[in-house]
Amino acid sequence: MMKKIMGALTSAIVALVSLSPPASAQSAAAPNCQFGNTYSTLVTWEYLKTRTDVAIGTIQLCRDSEYKYWGFVLLNNPLTASQWADAVLTRYREGLQSSISCDSPGGNGIVLPGQTRCWTPKFTGLSRLYTFRAEGTVTSSHTGDWYAWGGTNQTR
Template structure:
């Protein structure tokens, strides 16, 4: 009886160690990705279709521990062959603004058919005078019209 219980206990321990952890499951769709690292979500909004108002993904305003900000778009499903998407990060200060997109140097390029995410390069945000907004669009490659759009609030 003791041998059977010992063998059963070993089997249960082995099976429990095979169950994926919550963090491994979360990694399938991470928030605020930038290359192989991740940041903090400062603000987020859904990307909604122009017709039907259906949420198809999200745009996130992200920040790292050095107060560098970037935009990150994460779609629920890969884009079709007739769509592409892009995120734009805008930095505001004293009435001036500058914008960068996923296609800017340092970003990973716009979202192409079969893909689900892209990130912009980082903008420094060390000065408390800076505010930021992240926007994203999904565009039809046939017509050039927006299929979906979303924007975070302008915030720090």
């Protein structure tokens, strides 16, 4: 009797597991390329590394479906009380460049102690003449020196 109950229970569990939907690309992509409550395409990324070459997070160059680009810093652990972090997105066109950071209007502000992420405002990238580069830093609030840095290649 107990074997029949256990066999039926095992069959029911197997059936439930096989009915579970696979993880969507959206849930698999999160937390990369966050902007507000949405996530978009990861164009390229690099590690944020300390001076001793330890990876503590990533700097990401992101793009949405309207070809608007932004920089996104994602740290592995919340910052300590003596650190802050920022992302800078630079847009290049015909020798000219302009840059924005997480603290620019439209960004969500620098990464403060206890936090792990920030994003810059978006720059339009509709023209094929634009290229972009994202850089991220973690800075010591005591010394003003960077603790970790990373930058993507300049790309479209």
